[in-house]
Amino acid sequence: MMQEKILFGTYTKRVSEGVYEAILDTTQEKLVDAQLIATVGNPTYLTTSKANRLYAVDKHDGQGGLFVFDNTQRPAKKVAEHLIDSSPAYVAVDEQRQLVYAGYYHAGLTEVLKIDGVNLVLTDQVKNEGSGPRPEQGSAHVHFTGLTPDQRLVVVDLGTDKVDIYDVSAAGKLSLVSTYQAEAGFGPRHIRFSPDGQYAYLLGELSSQLSVLKYDATTGSLTHLQTTTTIPNNWTEHNGAAAIRVTNDGQYIYTSNRGNNSIAVFKTSDAGAHIELIQLIASEGDFPRDFALNSDETFVVVANQNTDNVSLFKRDAQAGTLSLIQKDFLIPEGVRVHFE
Numbered sequence: 001m002m003q004e005k006i007l008f009g010t011y012t013k014r015v016s017e018g019v020y021e022a023i024l025d026t027t028q029e030k031l032v033d034a035q036l037i038a039t040v041g042n043p044t045y046l047t048t049s050k051a052n053r054l055y056a057v058d059k060h061d062g063q064g065g066l067f068v069f070d071n072t073q074r075p076a077k078k079v080a081e082h083l084i085d086s087s088p089a090y091v092a093v094d095e096q097r098q099l100v101y102a103g104y105y106h107a108g109l110t111e112v113l114k115i116d117g118v119n120l121v122l123t124d125q126v127k128n129e130g131s132g133p134r135p136e137q138g139s140a141h142v143h144f145t146g147l148t149p150d151q152r153l154v155v156v157d158l159g160t161d162k163v164d165i166y167d168v169s170a171a172g173k174l175s176l177v178s179t180y181q182a183e184a185g186f187g188p189r190h191i192r193f194s195p196d197g198q199y200a201y202l203l204g205e206l207s208s209q210l211s212v213l214k215y216d217a218t219t220g221s222l223t224h225l226q227t228t229t230t231i232p233n234n235w236t237e238h239n240g241a242a243a244i245r246v247t248n249d250g251q252y253i254y255t256s257n258r259g260n261n262s263i264a265v266f267k268t269s270d271a272g273a274h275i276e277l278i279q280l281i282a283s284e285g286d287f288p289r290d291f292a293l294n295s296d297e298t299f300v301v302v303a304n305q306n307t308d309n310v311s312l313f314k315r316d317a318q319a320g321t322l323s324l325i326q327k328d329f330l331i332p333e334g335v336r337v338h339f340e
Contacts, residue, residue, distance in 0.1 A: 002026040004294050007037075008303060008310070009046040009056065009336030015308065016332035019043050019056055019076070024294055024301065024312070024339075031301070031312055031329040038069055038076040042087065044335050049093045053079075053118070055100060059087045066091060066102060068118055071340070079118040092146040099123070099172050101145035101153060108140025110155050112172045123172030130160035133185045134206050137161070143189045143205070149197030150217050152177060156188045158205060163188060165220045177220035180213065183227070190243060194272040195250045201275070203230070203244045203255055210244070210255060210266065212275055225273055230255050230264045232280065243290045247297055252320035254300065256288045263291065263302060263313070265320055278320065284311040284327035292337040303334030310334055 004024040010016040019038040022031050038056065046056040054069040054076055064087030069076035089105035093115075100113040100120055108128040113120040128140035141159035148154050153166040153174065163180040180202075182188050187206025193199065193215065200213040200222055208231045213222040230241045239259030246253050253266040253275060265279035285304025293300055293315070300313040300322055312326035 005340040006031075006292070006301060007046060007048070007054070007336075007338045007340060008331045008334045009043045009290075009338070010331070011044060011305065011333040011335055012040075012042050014333060019046060019054070020331050020334075021074075022310075022329070022331065024299060026294070026299065029299075029312075029314065030326050031310060034329070034331055037074055038078070040067055043067075044087070045089060045091055046336055046338060047091050047093055048338065048340055049115070050095055055091050055093065057087050057089075057091065058083075064088070066100070066113075066120065068120065070118075080120060082113060082120045082122075089142070090144050090146070094147060094151075094168070096151060097168060097170060097172065099168070103142035103145035103155065105141045105143055105158070108142055108157070108159060110142055110145050110174075112168070112174060114172050124174050126155070126174060128155075128157050128160060128162075130157075130162070132159055132161050132187070134187060136187065136206060137185070144191060146191070148215065149193050152220055154191055156191050156202070158187050158189055161186050161188060163191065163202065163222060165222070167220070178222065180222035182211065183207075186211070189241065192244050192246045192253070194246065194268075195248060196272070199225075199272040201244060201246060201253055203241050205240045205242065208239045208241045208257065210241070210253070210264075210275065212273060214273070226275065228266075228275060228277060230277070231257055231260045231262075235260055242288070245291070245293055247293070247320075254291070254293075256283065256291055256302065258287045258289060261286055261288060261304075263288065263300070263322060265322060267320055279322065281313070281322050281324070284324060285309045289335040290337045292339055294339055301337050303331060303337050305333055305335050308332045308334070310337075
């Protein structure tokens with residue numbers, strides 16, 4: 001019997017108490033054994049490191065930042081914290097340089113933190129300025145801070161419609177390499193790269209669109225190739241695109257729609273340069289923010305924030321399409337899905 005552990009980050013506005021863990025039983029093809037493993041305020045994003053640390057967003061007493069937990073213990077034991085007056089929206093671990101990157105939505109800020117044992121030491125920060133045409137774009141809103149396949153830092157700013165790419169020194173200092181300007185009002189949220197590093201897929205939260213960009217590793221720059229919608233053409237109600245995943249073979253891309261309450265499935269062609277929407281499947285709940293594929297990409301786990309339920313889908317490896325197998329698994333206010 002194969003059991004894979006999943007961490008769920010949540011909002012703690014109504015009933016949730018923090019970070020939850022559950023098991024995906026791949027033999028029985030179902031989710032089981034949900035339990036609270038860390039009491040944290042609004043741990044809306046989290047990730048883990050190879051050293052078995054859990055880095056979780058935290059918000060309490062008017063302060064925000066990052067909590068570091070020993071992920072070998074249950075309940076997980078808090079070992080360090082890095083607090084400012086705002087909470088990050090995204091956290092990523094750089095194993096090669098032993099750094100953590102945090103992107104602060106409300107502050108328009110990117111932080112680079114050195115992993116020093118259990119502690120985090122600030123090595124650099126960049127404050128974005130600017131705005132966009134939509135009501136949600138009154139100021140800079142950093143929504144993603146992660147690595148390119150060639151180990152540069154990519155920062156996605158929803159407020160300014162920009163994607164900045166930086167070189168990162170061993171000491172954790174940033175130097176700007178390039179800036180990609182998306183269409184005004186695109187509202188970029190998250191980005192993922194093709195396995196060969198040739199292409200990037202930029203998801204627009206505010207526009208409900210997915211763009212294909214060519215990535216030039218020599219210059220560290222992005223060039224627009226194609227943009228397509230993540231929702232039905234006749235959808236007129238509010239929608240916010242949220243998470244994006246690319247399969248290990250680069251053949252399929254998945255995105256979530258909050259409002260349309262669906263997972264969009266795209267098939268790539270021309271070695272990743274072109275995408276086509278091939279399926280829209282209901283998330284079987286309200287407001288699916290994050291989702292994840294399991295280790296062999298046979299299953300997709302989707303958290304529905306407003307209905308406190310997690311849905312489990314089986315994935316057809318050949319066709320890329322999803323089919324529902326479970327929808328009533330309770331995780332309160334789930335917004336982040338992370339396989340350990």
